[in-house]
Amino acid sequence: MRKAEGPIVKDLVLVGGGHSHVAVLKGFGMRPLPGVRLTLICRDVHTPYSGMLPGLVAGHYEFDDAHIDLGPLARFAGARFLHDEATGLDLEGRRVLCRGRPPVPYDLLSLNVGSTPAAAAPGAAEHAIPVKPINRFLAHWRDLTERVLASRGRARIGVVGAGAGGVEILLAVRHRLGRLLAEQGRAAGAPEFHLFTDTADILPTHNARVRGKFRRILAERGVSLHPGASVVRVERGRVVLAGGAAVALDEVLWVTEAGAAPWLVESGLAVDERGFARVDDSLRSLSHPEVFAAGDIAAVVRHPRPKSGVFAVRQGRPLAENLRRALLSRPPLPFRPQRRFLSLISTGERYAVASRGPLALEGAWVWRWKDWIDRRFMRRYNELPGMAPADAAPVAAGLAGTEALAEISTLAMRCGGCGAKVGSTVLARALRQLRPVGRPDVLIGLDAPDDAAVVTVPPGMVTVQTVDFFRAFIDDPYVFGAIAANHSLSDIYAMGGEAQSALAIASVPYGIEAKVEDLLVQMMSGAVAVLNEAGVALVGGHTGEGAELALGFAVNGFVARERVLRKAGLRPGDRLILTKPIGTGALLAADMRGKAKGRWIAAALAEMRRSNRAAAAAIHAHGASACTDITGFGLLGHLVEMVRPSAVDVEIELGAIPLLDGALECVRAGIVSSLQPQNLRLRRAIRDLAAVAGDERYPLIFDPQTAGGLLASVPGERAEACVGALKAEGYVRAAVIGRVLAQANAIEPVTLLR
Ligand SMILES: Cc1cc2nc3c(=O)[nH]c(=O)nc-3n(C[C@H](O)[C@H](O)[C@H](O)COP(=O)(O)OP(=O)(O)OC[C@H]3O[C@@H](n4cnc5c(N)ncnc54)[C@H](O)[C@@H]3O)c2cc1C
CATH class of the missing domain: 3.50.50.60 (FAD/NAD(P)-binding domain)
Incomplete structure (x- = not known):
């Protein structure tokens, strides 16, 4: 990075x-x-x-x-x-x-x-599919495809807007649906298409020859053209034109002029x-x-x-x-x-028309040309070169004599010694922007700061305490703060407790005051959003300057003594349930190297932000006998921590372990977390290792997790109901991954099934 x-x-x-x-x-x-x-x-x-x-x-x-x-x-x-x-x-x-x-x-x-499409007619928002933004359109397009394939009759599809975007999208939709229906043996059921434009002709910004070619192409494909037809209203099942005429349609795509x-x-x-x-x-x-x-x-x-x-x-x-x-x-x-610029407008199949000034050419070769240009463009951004050294002319050179430069010089001379405190005004200003929740059982907290926080423990409860600390593993300070807080709360939930209060310890790299303040505000806002959501009061903390951004929490909670859920408690006959998919370590390692797809990381971060609170309640409600949260030691490490003190054996189905999207691809590319080798030593707990070590999923059981899910044992007869309850709570990848067996004679307690 x-x-x-x-x-x-x-x-x-x-x-x-x-x-x-x-x-x-x-x-x-x-x-x-x-x-x-x-x-x-x-x-x-x-x-x-x-x-x-x-x-x-x-x-x-x-x-x-x-x-x-x-x-x-x-x-x-x-x-x-x-x-x-x-x-x-x-x-x-x-x-x-x-x-x-x-x-x-x-x-x-x-x-x-x-x-975004501008000036959509009344009813368009409810009954038409906007083509912009395109990302959203692609989801609509999948749904539209399913509807058309599921319908028995011949679908009627209208496209409103006959610029290059409208014409191209119509021809592309027509081509794809025709192919899919033909694959189902329903070629005769290909949809009927209508193209509406309020201009006198289609493609108004292109020359007459290009327009002529597309009129011909549309006619050959049986598309009904409605020039000079202004759609003034969209209703369920039809569009109404200026003048009152209506055209019956099952689907309407909106591709009119752009708006801001x-x-x-x-x-x-x-x-x-x-x-x-x-x-x-x-x-x-x-x-x-x-x-x-x-x-x-x-x-x-x-x-x-x-x-x-x-x-x-x-x-x-x-x-x-x-x-x-x-x-x-x-x-x-x-x-x-x-x-003047070159437009290469495709016609659905691998065929296109070239338009530039008065020029108009068509053919399959035009499509191949377009394909070559487009792929070359994409390679520029999806195949990135190695990194270059920094520019010789630093930005400070352009700021000579400015306040910022003076501040930088001071900073350069300053000792970055360990734990140097962030200026109290910066800290105070940053903290003022946070809105942590209060709790009646917090007697002295951030609203009336003192030397230390004071909290009460409800009668009959025992205190649960935990601490975690992280170096920033992503560039987004808000999301990092949220995940750090979420991870820290997780231990309390794994013990069956309710989290009550948290103390933060943060380290921020030195810099210009305003930038440091913003970093703190962003990071702590992410954390406070998670703590507030969990009803946990942020009662204090400490912030220092350090080489890199880091954040941790000491969290206090409480639990009734008899409800404490320990790691030791696995009983033969129990099923093992994992509430979240694994793979964050490998994915974050790949991300650092620029080798992870953006959507994998976005999905992994969303899982890391998912609280274990509701999962803990669900496994409790289904009679859980033991529980832990999956973090740095990886699935196997934490499993072994449960198995050894429980004096049982376990059987895990590799294929049942939920994996984050992209995790396997990372392993296939040889990318694993730098912490993984430390976890590997626990492979000695696996029986008949040689039989499974070649499985491509095998390395992921050692993958260290950030804010991972809960691993819990529940009675066999309640396991499926428990997974159902977890899914209903949003843990859609929760799964039974194995079962608990009576201890046998072998030294290795874990059997992995392929
Ligand atoms: C069906 C269709 C086909 C087309 N075909 C062609 C073609 O062949 N050739 C051509 O030149 N043009 C074509 N166009 C036009 C082309 O799509 C747009 O002109 C082009 O995408 C505009 O590029 P842009 O960089 O301005 O924005 P975009 O490419 O639209 O990118 C906008 C970005 O901003 C993000 N974004 C949007 N709002 C926010 C927000 N509030 N906060 C943060 N991020 C935000 C989006 O996620 C996206 O990343 C077509 C349009 C359509 C509808």
Whole structure:
């Protein structure tokens, strides 16, 4: 992982991982700027490449062929990847408002969030499928396919909007559904298609010959064309046109002109009449020079162009250069987009039409040409080169004489000695922004800070105590804080207890006060969100400066003495239940090397954020006799900790162990956690090791887990009901993974079944 060297001086925040920002990320990855922290805030982990979308729908491409994976790309760029949605801008405070975390501050901001279909007719939101945002469309598309395949009759499908996007999507949908129905032997049941446009002709921005070719192609495929037809309302089962005529339809796809995110207008940024950010020739906002925009969301006032991925791609490099120049306090350079550009529009099957100015060519060769161009483009982002050394011109050079530089010099001279406390004002300001829950049994907590917290233990209860500490293993401080807190609470739940209060111990790298404060706020907000959700009061803590970001918690809880669930308690006849899939160690190791797919990491982080609280209640309710949480020693290590004191043997089915998506791929690529070798020593607990050691799933039983699930034993007859209850609580991968046997004569207590 490329980490910013030295303290952070400036924050460049990229909102949206669109076609321009991928070039910015790549550019900064190739030539980093020391002192600049790059942050990508993006709602989606994978950016669909618009050029290949119709081919994906038509079935010519797989998901990964047609998507740029922002996870490894951000890592290559040394950027923090915050998987979140921007919901607004605080331009005065220079902060991006986000759906799932505190506002993210910036010094320089760049927007590349694409567009949404504009001015959809009444009823479209309920009864039509918007093609933008494309990620969402792909989920709708899967559902639509299932509906059409399941229906007995001939489906009627309408596409509203006959620009290149509408025409291409219609032809791609038609091609794919035709193929799928033919595979089912129902070629005659191929859907009926309608294309609506309020313009006099289809493809209004293309030349007459291209339009003629597509009119012919659509007619050959039996598509009913409705030119000059403005859809004014969408109802269940039909669309109503201006003038009152209606067309009966089972499915409606909405692919009309692009619109802008409403929060942009509300922010006060200069926008055009359609709500797109007005920018000058250097892609800089007309109203706020510290804001840049590119792609669909930008309106270049002197060079208006259609909303098209081609322009978003072309703006990538000049945007990267101008952001770099702005960070170095150099004037940005103007960029003049081409007036004419090549469009290669596919026709569903592997055939396409080329359009540029007056040119119009068609053929299977055009599709192959397009395919070659598109794949070459994708390789640029999905096959990343090795890392380059940092730029010789550090950002501080552009800040000579500024306050930031003075502060950096002071920092450079400062002793980073162990445990140096973070300035009390920084800490106080950061803590003020947190809203930890209070509890009546916390007598003295953060609301009235003292030398130590004071809590009461309810009568008849005993105290449960635990402590955990982590170095940041991901770049997102909010999510890291949330997982650290979740992991720390888990021990209390594994003991059958209720968590009551927590003390935090944090370490933050030294830096400019504002940056340190933000880091603390983000990290502690993530943690407090988890503690609050669990009803646990944060009662105090300690923060120091350290080489890296780290966070831990000492957690107190209580439990009735007779309800304490120990590791020792396995009984022959019990079934072993695992509540969450494993593989976080291998996945995080792969992520560090930029080798994990973004969606694997997103799914793994979601599991790490899932609390074990409800799982503990469910296993208790089903008569659990023993329980532990799966963490650093891996599944086998924690299992052995249960087996030995219980004086039993166990049988585990390798195939029944739930695995996180991508975990096996990591193992196949030879990537395992650096902690795994320490866990391997416990293989001596496995009977007939040679029979299973070659299984590709075998290494994962040693994989250290962060915030892993619970491993519990429940009576055999209640195991299935327990798994059902766990699934109902959201632990959808919970499974019975083995059974407890009476102790035999063998030294090894664990048998692995393949
Ligand atoms: C069916 C169809 C086919 C098309 N075919 C072509 C084609 O062949 N060639 C062509 O040039 N153009 C085509 N287009 C147009 C093209 O899709 C867009 O012009 C292009 O995607 C715009 O790129 P962008 O970089 O501006 O944004 P996008 O590529 O849309 O990327 C936006 C990014 O921002 C993220 N995002 C959005 N909102 C937020 C938020 N609030 N917070 C955080 N992140 C956010 C998204 O997750 C995404 O990563 C097609 C459009 C459609 C609908």
